[in-house]
Amino acid sequence: MTYTFASATILLILITDPIGNIPIFANALRHVAPQRRPWVILREVLIAFVLLLTFMFIGEGFLQLMNLSELSLQIGGGVILFLIALRMIFPPPRADTAEPAGEPLIVPLAIPAIAGPSALATVLLLVSQAPDRRMEWIGALCITMAVSAIILVLAERIQRVAGDRFVVALERLMGLVLVAMSIEMMLRGIKSFALQLARG
Numbered sequence: 001m002t003y004t005f006a007s008a009t010i011l012l013i014l015i016t017d018p019i020g021n022i023p024i025f026a027n028a029l030r031h032v033a034p035q036r037r038p039w040v041i042l043r044e045v046l047i048a049f050v051l052l053l054t055f056m057f058i059g060e061g062f063l064q065l066m067n068l069s070e071l072s073l074q075i076g077g078g079v080i081l082f083l084i085a086l087r088m089i090f091p092p093p094r095a096d097t098a099e100p101a102g103e104p105l106i107v108p109l110a111i112p113a114i115a116g117p118s119a120l121a122t123v124l125l126l127v128s129q130a131p132d133r134r135m136e137w138i139g140a141l142c143i144t145m146a147v148s149a150i151i152l153v154l155a156e157r158i159q160r161v162a163g164d165r166f167v168v169a170l171e172r173l174m175g176l177v178l179v180a181m182s183i184e185m186m187l188r189g190i191k192s193f194a195l196q197l198a199r200g
Contacts, residue, residue, distance in 0.1 A: 002129070002130070003126060003129070003130070005136045005139065005140055008126055008136070008137060008140040009140040009143050009144060010177075011122060011178075011181060012119070012122060012123075012140055012141060012144040013143075013144050013147055013148075014174050014177060014178045014181070015081070015084065015118050015119050015122050015178075016048075016114050016115075016119055016144055016145075016148055017084075017088065017171070017174070018147060018148040018151040018152055019151065019167060019170050019171045019174065020088060020091075020171045020174075021113050021114065021148075021152060022151070022152065022155040022158070022159065022167060024108065024109070024113050025041065025109060025113070025152050025155060026155060026156070026159075028104045028108060028109055029041075029104070031102060032102075032103055036103070038153045040103055040104070040109075041109075041149065041152045041153050042149055042153070044104070044106070044109040044110040044113075044114065045110070045114060045145055045148055045149045045152070046145075047106055047110035047111075047115075048110040048111065048114035048115035048119075048145070048148075049141065049142075049145040051110070051111065051115045051120075052115050052119060052120065052123050052141055053138065053141060055120050055123050055124060056123050056124075056126075056127050056134065056137060056138065056141070057134075059123065059124040059127040059128060060127060060128065060131060062124065063124070063128055070128050070129060071189055071192055071193055071196070073121075073124065073125055073128055074125065074129075074185060074186075074188065074189040074192075075185075075186055075189035075190065075193070076121075077121050077122065077125045077185060078182045078183070078184075078185035078186035078189060079182075079186065080117070080118050080121055080182075081118065081122075081178060081181065081182035081185065082179060082182040082183065082186070084118050084178065084182075085175045085176075085178035085179040085182055086175070086179070087175075088171055088172060088174060088175030088178065089172050089175035089176065089179070091171075114148060123137065123141065126140075
């Protein structure tokens with residue numbers, strides 16, 4: 001599946017799921033002073049950005065090291081995205097786990113809430129399919145991180161104005177879009193595999 005700059009940006013936004021991360025951030029930051037929360041959020045988004053950006057540059061070497069083909073990554077990535085989309089549409093009940101007091105650092109906000117395995121696999125997929133367009137993917141990642149930062153910093157206002165039901169409905173809508181994209185990715189991977197078999 002060939003991605004454009006716009007489709008790659010949308011895919012990354014769907015994968016990082018800033019709307020779905022609102023409750024996670026609210027829970028992790030409840031012991032942090034309100035005036036300090038925006039700075040913590042921006043720091044965690046920046047850490048996630050650096051990690052994903054690093055993965056964009058070492059992605060090709062990682063594929064070669066693990067002896068993985070683009071085709072297997074495409075089909076496997078489609079399966080992962082499909083499972084992520086199902087969790088967005090049918091979210092499991094959130095357990096009320098006790099969070100340590102104080103500011104969270106890296107875990108669980110930067111990793112895995114923003115830069116989780118699915119996000120790492122997605123940037124790896126983008127670079128592996130079109131390494132010559134790396135600057136486009138970096139631009140898409142920059143926009144994604146900016147959108148995540150804005151939504152998470154304004155999370156409390158969004159919840160107050162829109163309400164919890166609207167936030168849940170929007171996340172499920174994003175999940176439906178991601179389902180379609182993941183199925184398209186798997187179908188294209190299967191089609192390419194079938195063509196390889198026919199040629200062989």
